[in-house]
Amino acid sequence: MRTANGRLSEAFGQKYLEADILARTIGFSRIADKFVDQIDPEVYQVLSAYCEGINAFIDNNYHYLHRKFKLHRYWPLRWKPADCLAVHRLLAWLLSDKLVKKTVFYKLIEIYGSDKVQEGFPVFTNLPKQVTENYNTLLFPVLNKIVRQHMQMTNLLHISNEEIESSWALGAGHSTENIPALGKELPDFLNEYHDLFELHSQDIHLGGLVIPGIPFVLFGYNGTIAWNLTIRPADNLEFVILPQNHSDQIVSIRETINVRNEPDTSISIMESAMGPVIGSGNLAQTGPVRIAISWGGYRFSDDFKDYTQLCTASNWEEFKKAVSFHVVPAAEVDYIDRNANIGTAQYVSNPEFPAGSKFLPTLSRLYDKDFTGPVHHLFRYLNPPNGIIRHYRSFSGFLPDSIITKDISATDSLSEFCHIPENNIDLYAKILLPLILDIISPEQFRNPLYTQAYNVLTTWDCNTCNLNPALTIYDSFINILVQAIYKDEMDLADSHLFNQFLHLTDEIHLNLYGLLTGEESSWFDDIRSNDIIEHRKMLVTRSFIQTVDTLSRQYSENISQWSPENCLPPERIEHTNFLLALESHPVIYQSSHQLVRSHFLNREKLLVDKAIRLSLFNRFQLIRDSARLISISSD
Known part of the structure; x- marks a missing residue:
């Protein structure tokens, strides 16, 4: 506050x-x-x-x-x-x-x-x-x-400026228990700022995830339906x-x-x-x-009215009406009910400007070729044919809607859902890594350490919770490659520009893919040097060599010691996932991966996995599972 x-x-x-x-x-x-x-x-x-x-x-x-x-x-x-x-x-x-x-x-x-x-x-x-x-x-x-x-x-x-959630909804056909489920990956900043809330009275049975300052359930249930609000860039x-x-x-x-x-x-x-x-x-x-x-x-918008109406909504139509009040911040709201329906809705209301308004030229919907004027519309989608709804950062329109590659129906337990919809897969790495490996020619390496690091990358499955040195190599390489491509032009424009640009994670990765799939670009050439014109293959290979040299100097020439838990920032590795299933009594599963020091005198860190089943109708179980809980009951 x-x-x-x-x-x-x-x-x-x-x-x-x-x-x-x-x-x-x-x-x-x-x-x-x-x-x-x-x-x-x-x-x-x-x-x-x-x-x-x-x-x-x-x-x-x-x-x-x-x-x-x-x-x-x-x-x-x-x-x-x-x-x-x-x-x-x-x-x-x-x-x-x-x-x-x-x-x-x-x-x-x-x-x-x-x-x-x-x-x-x-x-x-x-x-x-x-x-x-x-x-x-x-x-x-x-x-x-x-x-x-x-x-x-x-x-x-x-x-972070890219603090965008991943979330998903699964239809009943994708679980062994034949019930729908909602899931979300919690943004890093909410890891320490959330509570589980439940309210039982004669007319209300409400529970779910709340955050300080906003007394409404953002991810929860009301006994008939369940919902998950996912913030989206607007x-x-x-x-x-x-x-x-x-x-x-x-x-x-x-x-x-x-x-x-x-x-x-x-x-x-x-x-x-x-x-x-x-x-x-x-x-x-x-x-x-x-x-x-x-x-x-x-602009005025009564966004909290969305939350109050969700508390009493009992079907898809009432859910849509509630979501139509939510304007700021832009959010996709997923839906499941006890009749095994799943859906998602988002109300888009763009600001309007007086005629003749002048704007600084920059990225803007105003310059989109399909832009015809402000949009005020409730977009909704009920029961997609594949039974899956998935929101992942800015990938909508860049990758197919359904990006789940694992056979969900083969899962032994619903509690394993937190690990299934690729919440731990770095999708940027998944599309960029094959392209990068194809550009680099390992047969030209003269140092065996370069070849060894290249081979480590070829075997990586892009899973960020698989603490493979490949994650350290990949992250370090992307940082050096981005610097090699963009920093010279940006430093010439403004001394603060490149550091500001580094906060735009999505823009960096999305455009790296677009840039590297082309043949050549003037951005590959270092404008600070006149002796040679850099090309794509030269730039990518040189950045990879520089990455291996840097890691070997900072840590060791033994690649096995380039472990992510000791080389990368915690937010790159730590995750907290929630799943809500409408069983006979609503159940929330929580799965987290947290880094802790192995000893207070030791710099090494260990990854600790925690998975708990939180039955919101069983307070003793919640206390035993160390859930942070606000509980109110009224008869």
């Missing part, structure tokens, strides 16, 4: 000031204060009860609060319904996946033009074909500042160039940020009808230019 309201600095000091400035600039609390009187009365009642419960706990447990409050010597803030809306909008912003992406591609287009950028990123079909106005690098400092603030906030909450953010005659429509807001052990900081926020003004510049040809952020989160 402090993050959403821009009040981290008053508890933790100067180091979080940038994040507070961003929260105040985007205005999550201002959005919430404006919308709280417009939400459905039933939703407001739920939020009020939730906040009253939190405040009562704070008041009655002064001496029993979490040790972090005592360690940092600050007191938790009291909650009000608008705070839940602010937290919801904050998460929608952080998971929207667009600010950094649009900044990166605006800079590239500004410096190199659309044709050069399209060549280097062949997968994209929504780049502008031509740029009518050029701002040179005038706006780069403005964009770098807000990206820096945004990155501080995402790092604080451990949210192209609902644009950088808008405000017209010069727009000054009279800009409101100035002065806010003071309390900073612990430091003088207070005052900031001035300029808010336009399109969104907050994040900076300005002065062009010799046209005079002053202001840039604002227009984001779909500024």
Whole structure:
């Protein structure tokens, strides 16, 4: 809540000031204060009860609060319904996946033009074909500042810009028990911020996964149906160039940020009808230019009404009606019921802009060849013929919908489902690795270590939970290859650009595949050297050799010691999967792979697998299985 309201600095000091400035600039609390009187009365009642419960706990447990409050010597803030809306909008912003992406591609287009950028990123079909106005690098400092603030906030909450969930639904025909099931891979940042919740009363039997600040079930059941909400990137953010005659429509807001052990900081926020003004510049040809952020989160939508109606929905039609209220953040909501139906629905509502609006040229749905205007539509799909619904990052439209290659019906137990729908398979590696191995010519290697590393890659099944040195080799190679292809051009455009680009994992992998399937590209040539023109085969082979040399220097010439658990960041390996099955009583299976140190004096880490069966109608079993549980019952 402090993050959403821009009040981290008053508890933790100067180091979080940038994040507070961003929260105040985007205005999550201002959005919430404006919308709280417009939400459905039933939703407001739920939020009020939730906040009253939190405040009562704070008041009655002064001496029993979490040790972090005592360690940092600050007191938790009291909650009000608008705070839940602010937290919801904050998460929608952080998971929207667009600010950094649009900044990166605006800079590239500004410096190199659309044709050069399209060549280097062949997968994209929504780049502008031509740029009518050029701002040179005038706006780069403005964009770098807000990206820096945004990155501080995402790092604080451990949210990556590619924090997109995998999820799936299986029809009854794909289980030995002949019952449907929902599954999800939990985003890394939620591993420590989720609870299992159950509520039993005369009229309601509700349970599932909840997160702090949002008192609704995101993945759960109501006794008749079950649902899973999966956040999806939405192209609902644009950088808008405000017209010069727009000054009279800009409101100035002065806010003071309390900073612990430091003088207070005052900031001035300029808010336009399109969104907050994040900076300005002065062009010799046209005079002053202001840039604002227009984001779909500024439009009212009663998204929490979706959650309240899901709690009482009993069939597909009522489920669709509930999902139609969910606009921000964009989400696909999967569905199963006791009649063995499975389905998915997503309501898409794109922001509309006044006629004549000018935008910075970057990746945008506005440049998609099929774009005809804003979309306001509920997309839905009930009972697909193959009995499988699968959502995996941005692969829709790039790979077939059904990417499950294992025979699910041969599974001995439903609890093994968590390991089946390729949740642990790196699909990027699955499509890139064969191409890379084909480009490299191992017979040209003079060092036996290069040949050995190549052979390790050829035997890898792309399973990230199979802690094979191949995972370390592959990840390190991709990083070096990306640097070899893109860094020279990006450094020449802006010193911050390449580091910003590295946060766009999906864009990197998708376009690597498109780029490497072609023959040659000007992006392969290092523009910093004039003595030789690099080609695809030369670049890929040299990057592979550099990878092996780097790993051998850092760790050992013994490839068996290049184990991922000791060489790669934990988020590359750790996973938490959930499955919900509508048995006679709903059951949630939890499967996790976590890294732990083998000894507190030892740097080595071990991968620990944990699988538990959580029957939400058996509280003693839940306690025994160490489930974090909030349980409420009323007769």
